[in-house]
Amino acid sequence: MALLWKQLSDIYGARFTHAHGESDASGVWYQALNDLSRDDLRHGLHALYRDSRFETWPPNCTQFRHLCLKRAGEGVPTVHEAFREVQAHLLFPSRTRWSHLVVKHSLVRAGVAFMDKAPVHQAFTVFKNVYEELCRQVADGILLTDVPETALSPIRTKRNPIPNLKSLLRTA
Structure with missing residues (x-):
């Protein structure tokens, strides 16, 4: 949790520490994220960089949790x-x-x-x-x-599948 806190503080600076403190003293972030793996947290940070909603203002713990869990499988067909x-x-x-x-x-x-x-x-x-x-x-x-x-749109052209059929029928 300390590493995640440092990374979020590095990204957002005073905006993050002013809103959430120098550490997770209340344990709210820990409660929201304690069941996630390191890969989930890494995915959340990666998604955070690419989500325009969080360009200037840090997410709260539940928003960050959703970023960690959001995967391509949500709503995407096989x-x-x-x-x-x-x-x-x-x-x-x-x-x-x-x-x-x-x-x-x-x-x-x-x-x-x-x-x-x-x-x-x-x-x-x-x-x-x-x-x-x-x-x-x-x-x-x-x-x-x-x-x-x-x-x-597929490009459709009119074509005759058997172009010489008429001429073949005439000679027969």
């Missing part, structure tokens, strides 16, 4: 659910209801044209790598912006 969502979008773009921004970003980063045309096993392999990396970034506190629908 890779298989996300892949099915992308496949459904590629078939019926106008009917898509996106479950999470990370799914939209994964589609764009994997390549809409590639995901639309590639064999399913290849598309899944590429999508899985992109999706898992984005989930890690989201867990680390990276904030995703919205993706315009035009960037998600």
Whole structure:
């Protein structure tokens, strides 16, 4: 707890020590965080650096606890659910209801044209790598912006699957 207190004091200076004291004398922070692992606390500090809500003012103990526990798994579909969502979008773009921004970003980063045309096993392999990396970034506190629908639309061209069929039928 002393190391965490020092780190938060280093980040926020007098704003932190004025609000919370030179140490956790009351034990409130200890009570809020004592069941968390070192990795959870490290994750909380990492997320704190990336959360604009805490750029100028330190969090209280419950806000910091939520930062420590917040992981990519909250509200994010599994890779298989996300892949099915992308496949459904590629078939019926106008009917898509996106479950999470990370799914939209994964589609764009994997390549809409590639995901639309590639064999399913290849598309899944590429999508899985992109999706898992984005989930890690989201867990680390990276904030995703919205993706315009035009960037998600598969390019459809009218093409005749059997271009010479008419000429072949005439000669027969």
